[in-house]
Amino acid sequence: MPRYWLMKSEPDCFGLGDLQQCPDQTTCWDGVRNYQARNLLRDEIKVGDGVLFYHSNIKEPAIVGLAVVVREGYPDHTALDPNEKHFDPKATVEKPIWSMVDVQFLSELPLPLTRAMLKQHPVLRGMGVLRKGNRLSVQPVTPSEWQAVLEIEGLPDPLSG
DNA sequence: GCCAACGTTGGC
């Protein structure tokens, strides 16, 4: 059984549209520099897992799309490159410290789910992303939360079959 | 732009 995750991205930096433009509509989810999120990327997130794509740090933050994990847990090489924004001088080839996964675009939500909408839903109101002060950029989503999103959107489960 | 919440750093 797949598991489900929510991944935050600032659309000014990299949005769902950017993912759609990528070759194979696939990109590496690099630049995560938080140990808790790193542990999820390195140890927990597997090929075939579902991803809710969340736009953060904008006027109306919302879940805007679906994606799927297509490559799991490998070193984030951007930590080794001094020219990269998320360069980490402590990272080495032997001990890369940071991990990433690859995700592929699945679909755009016909109805983006804003925080106000999430808060009104009996299931989705419990989502971690709504908790005050929650800064985790990668966080777990329950199967019922995933199902609830699909039901609202009128979408079949893209991960079944 | 404000500011609360959180993670990290570094002196001791």
Added chain:
DNA sequence: GCCAACGTTGGC
């Protein structure tokens, strides 16, 4: 190992 200072995140 404590904790104050600082930087970042991210909703509002």
